[in-house]
Amino acid sequence: MNDESQNPSDQFYIFHTYARIDERTRVMKHGDTFAVFDRFGDIEQFGNGELGVYDHDTRILSRLSLRLEGCRLLLLSSSIKDDNAVLAVDLMNPDLKRGDVLIPRGTVHVDRSRVLLDGACHERIRVHNYGNSPVEVAMSIECGADFADIFEVRGTQRAQRGRQLPARVNGAELELGYEGLDGQVRRTRLAFDPPPTSLSETRAEYSLQLAPRGEAVCQLVVASERAQPAEPPSACYEDAARKVSDILARARAEEPQIGTSSEPFNDWLSRSLADLHMMRTETVYGPYPYAGVPWFSTPFGRDGIITALECLWFCPGVAKGVLQYLAATQAKSDIPDADAQPGKVLHETRAGEMAATGEVPFGKYYGSVDATPLFVMLAGAYYERTGDRDLAEGLWSHVECALDWMDRYGDVDTDGFVEYARRSDTGLVQQGWKDSQDSVFHRDGSPAEPPIALCEVQGYVYAAKRAAAALASALGDEARARQLTDAAKALRQRFEEVFWCDELATYALALDGRKQLCRVRASNAGHCLYSGIVSDERAERVASTLLGDASYSGWGIRTVAQTEALYNPMSYHNGSIWPHDNALIAAGLARYGRKSEALRVLTGLFDASAFFDLHRLPELFCGFARRPDESPTTYPVSCAPQSWASAAVLMLLQACLGLDVRGAERKVVFADPVLPEFLREVQISGLRVGDASVDLYLVRHREDVGINVVRREGRVNVVTMK
Numbered sequence: 001m002n003d004e005s006q007n008p009s010d011q012f013y014i015f016h017t018y019a020r021i022d023e024r025t026r027v028m029k030h031g032d033t034f035a036v037f038d039r040f041g042d043i044e045q046f047g048n049g050e051l052g053v054y055d056h057d058t059r060i061l062s063r064l065s066l067r068l069e070g071c072r073l074l075l076l077s078s079s080i081k082d083d084n085a086v087l088a089v090d091l092m093n094p095d096l097k098r099g100d101v102l103i104p105r106g107t108v109h110v111d112r113s114r115v116l117l118d119g120a121c122h123e124r125i126r127v128h129n130y131g132n133s134p135v136e137v138a139m140s141i142e143c144g145a146d147f148a149d150i151f152e153v154r155g156t157q158r159a160q161r162g163r164q165l166p167a168r169v170n171g172a173e174l175e176l177g178y179e180g181l182d183g184q185v186r187r188t189r190l191a192f193d194p195p196p197t198s199l200s201e202t203r204a205e206y207s208l209q210l211a212p213r214g215e216a217v218c219q220l221v222v223a224s225e226r227a228q229p230a231e232p233p234s235a236c237y238e239d240a241a242r243k244v245s246d247i248l249a250r251a252r253a254e255e256p257q258i259g260t261s262s263e264p265f266n267d268w269l270s271r272s273l274a275d276l277h278m279m280r281t282e283t284v285y286g287p288y289p290y291a292g293v294p295w296f297s298t299p300f301g302r303d304g305i306i307t308a309l310e311c312l313w314f315c316p317g318v319a320k321g322v323l324q325y326l327a328a329t330q331a332k333s334d335i336p337d338a339d340a341q342p343g344k345v346l347h348e349t350r351a352g353e354m355a356a357t358g359e360v361p362f363g364k365y366y367g368s369v370d371a372t373p374l375f376v377m378l379a380g381a382y383y384e385r386t387g388d389r390d391l392a393e394g395l396w397s398h399v400e401c402a403l404d405w406m407d408r409y410g411d412v413d414t415d416g417f418v419e420y421a422r423r424s425d426t427g428l429v430q431q432g433w434k435d436s437q438d439s440v441f442h443r444d445g446s447p448a449e450p451p452i453a454l455c456e457v458q459g460y461v462y463a464a465k466r467a468a469a470a471l472a473s474a475l476g477d478e479a480r481a482r483q484l485t486d487a488a489k490a491l492r493q494r495f496e497e498v499f500w501c502d503e504l505a506t507y508a509l510a511l512d513g514r515k516q517l518c519r520v521r522a523s524n525a526g527h528c529l530y531s532g533i534v535s536d537e538r539a540e541r542v543a544s545t546l547l548g549d550a551s552y553s554g555w556g557i558r559t560v561a562q563t564e565a566l567y568n569p570m571s572y573h574n575g576s577i578w579p580h581d582n583a584l585i586a587a588g589l590a591r592y593g594r595k596s597e598a599l600r601v602l603t604g605l606f607d608a609s610a611f612f613d614l615h616r617l618p619e620l621f622c623g624f625a626r627r628p629d630e631s632p633t634t635y636p637v638s639c640a641p642q643s644w645a646s647a648a649v650l651m652l653l654q655a656c657l658g659l660d661v662r663g664a665e666r667k668v669v670f671a672d673p674v675l676p677e678f679l680r681e682v683q684i685s686g687l688r689v690g691d692a693s694v695d696l697y698l699v700r701h702r703e704d705v706g707i708n709v710v711r712r713e714g715r716v717n718v719v720t721m722k
Helices: 150-154 237-253 263-279 301-310 316-328 353-357 371-386 389-410 455-474 478-499 524-531 536-546 579-591 595-609 648-657
Strands: 026-030 033-037 052-055 058-061 063-068 074-080 087-092 096-098 101-103 108-117 120-129 135-144 163-170 173-179 185-193 203-210 215-225 257-260 280-283 286-289 659-662 667-671 681-689 692-700 705-713 717-721
Touching (some): 301 648, 316 371, 371 389, 371 455, 389 455, 455 524, 579 648
Antiparallel strands (some): 074 087, 096 101, 163 173, 257 681
16 A cells, blocks of 8 residues: 555565564544654664654654653553543652652652644643642653654665754754755744743753642643744643544534443444544645545545545545545646656645655655545445535546546556556555555466556456446436446456456455466455456455455455465564455445355454454555464554544445445335344434434344334435345
């Protein structure tokens, strides 16, 4: 996925040369700013870790350490509130000696609370003396900013860096600065309230006099300044926390509410929704779910589209923002170094120094083969969900440009399939969602030669042409609709003829530039189920292969089956388990009536969610077989949260319920709904269909699911098909 490669020979490999002191980091994000802290709320310097506060792909704070009498405190608790608005950390002093005076451990309690808002990190530190005697204690806050580009943090070596600017101390404020090779001056401003007893370039020190049962309160604002010096945010911590909570509450109020009879499932669902809200960033084109923290906190075309598809029935506004953003950034010219061609949809955009200087090619980069057909699929799905004719009309020229790219530029060797081959030495070698350099290979493990036609991409193109046909018909162009429908049928027939491997009981992973099939059992074939390109008679065999022991671990479906030459359960793309991959496969299984298999996928990921910190499914985890009384195995540099992993639960639930919201028809459809054994009841309140809304109560019976309409406001029909 994305631009993360996991082979050490790859140009954009994420180096990971140390064992983390603690995997349970605390992640926060607002807008284009995100932060990764340890559980103490600190940013410590060890290894090549990702801890820090970042703004627009630059680490603006690389050191933040709280000490009492020079000692680290003892951790009592550390949590992110359910809505992801506030990081709350409780600490106490260890046994401290100040001269001849002993301060027994547990005498002093330190409460750290932190929020991110509008490019600034606001922190409140409360220090409370629970002793019956006065306490005098020195508190220090060590700070620093290396202004490392996110790709530097990931391990990319640079020939040279810009220059660190002299630090400035002005009363209760500290300014740290850096002038990059791109000519951009980046500054971090730290404002302390009340003023510290002393403030230097690296440390703020307070001498606290705490009466018996007394407390002291300090506040710190860390703000990014990307241009000329400006006043730091003046809002106090309480104002910032209230504003962030209000923003998130308004976003939740616009969406349906879901509750179930299973508290563990509710925990997974609540954390997933909170993460989706945190990752959603307001752009001038509408909301866009940034891909993941820490490595991919930026718009990605493929990730944004798939996230929008996963949560389309639940919150279609995300899809609208994604479509408008990607339409506005659609390539208009041929730029080989950016892998851009007219009509192609964005892969990713970056705002850091290394992107600006061209040290990495991702300033505005188009090196994904699937984002363009996925864009058309989303445009069609959004119209079906909402009936928003105005947006459909506004997008139609962009849809046509995308279709033209598929036919003119996507099929570079005119064999009827859309394929890819990078056009510069700095671009991504593999340009499907599995973009590690070794992710496309032959049965013997040898790499596939470009141009490469991935099986799932042909499915996306098929679905895109069918979606575009439906849009053309809705907009009154029946001739274009027939043309696109015929093209989709022809592609489906040729796909079946070329890609099917009877001996594997599934479709080949890819077709290489020598027209040799990559006869590998991989999860990619499950995406073909999702797109509908698979024939009915072969769907059963594909499903059986995906749910066989070689592919299904007990937690989820592996990216590559155990039988294959490059299978490695600890690899990024050749044996690991990705929640979004499984969600798309489950939706594909349900499309072909394989509800029992879809339930297995949902159940496996639900079980896995219980073992991850905060019930947060990560970007991926290792593909080891499920063992009794053991947890799933984490993947060391997996992003968490990751938008398309967070949204997976919504698509999994939709797949099992056969839920389809048809805004243009003012209809909610349940096709052969099923629920897993651990879910007896599901309540969906405030599901909007156009200007109408409905509350639903679902009950699992022995052989089916009952759908009850509790409230209906406006004109909307609820239909159950069994």
